[in-house]
C-alpha cells in the first residue's frame with residue numbers, strides 16, 4: 604500500500620491518530636496475539652510514516668484492554684499471593700531508578716502512576732519521600748494499601764483523583780498502555796511542582812533486539828501495549844507536552860530476550876543445555892552491554908517543566924501553551 608492510501612488490514616481505524624505528531628497516516632506492520640495471557644485474539648500494529656511511532660490500530664476499548672490485566676498477569680504474582688514477596692528483593696529491582704531520582708531531586712512528595720504492588724513506592728518511602736500511587740487493578744491496589752500501608756488509590760489514571768502537587772511523578776511502564784498519552788502528560792503538567800521531576804519509563808521500539816524479533820518481541824505485548832516509542836519519539840512526545848528532557852537512560856532486561864525467543868519459536872526457553880549456554884554466554888552479557896551502546900530494551904526519560912506545547916497537543920487539549 605502507499606503511505607497515503609487505505610491500509611490493507613481489514614478494519615484498521617484511521618481515527619486513532621499518532622500521539623507524537625498527530626498524523627492520521629498509518630502503515631501496516633504486524634498482526635500479533637496476546638502470547639503472554641494466551642488469547643487467540645489478533646491485533647494490528649501500524650507505523651506512523653511521519654515520525655515512526657508504532658501504535659495499535661484499531662484499538663480495543665479500554666474496558667477490553669483493562670480486562671487483559673487479569674488476576675493471572677505475571678507482574679501481579681506477588682500482590683496476589685502466587686509468589687512470596689521479599690521486600691528487599693522487590694525493592695532491589697528499582698535500585699537504579701531510586702538512586703537516579705534521589706541524585707536529581709530532594710525528597711518530597713512522590714506520585715507513582717501505575718504503581719503495581721507498590722514496592723518502588725516503598726523503596727522511595729525508605730529514602731524519605733511521602734509517597735502516593737494510583738493502580739489500575741483493584742486487588743493489586745488493595746495489596747499495596749492494606750499490606751504495605753501505602754497511600755494507593757485503585758482505578759485507571761484518567762479516572763483516579765491525582766491529589767495535589769508533587770515533587771516527582773513517575774510513570775514506569777505505563778505510557779505505552781494509555782488511550783491518550785498526551786492527556787496523561789498534561790495531567791503531569793498540572794500536578795508537578797515547578798521544580799519537579801517527571802520520570803517516564805517505557806520499552807524502546809528502536810533497539811536492535813526489537814528490530815531482530817519484530818512482532819515476536821516480548822514488549823509488543825498486545826493488547827496491553829498500544830504505543831511503541833523510541834528515544835526520539837519519546838523525547839518529542841514529552842517536548843510536545845511542555846517537558847524538557849534532561850537525561851535519557853537505557854536499561855537491559857534478559858527476561859525480555861528470553862520471552863522473545865519463546866514467542867518466536869513457540870517453545871519454553873531455556874529448554875536444552877545449548878539454551879543454558881546461550882543464556883550465560885550471550886543473553887546475560889548483552890543485557891549489560893547493550894544499554895551502554897544506547898541499545899537499551901527499556902528507556903527512561905528524566906524531564907522537567909519547560910518549553911511550550913506542540914501544535915498537536917494544543918489543538919487536542921484546546922489550550923495554548
Ligand SMILES: [Zn+2]
Nearest residue numbers: 621624651654
Ligand atoms: Zn507520528
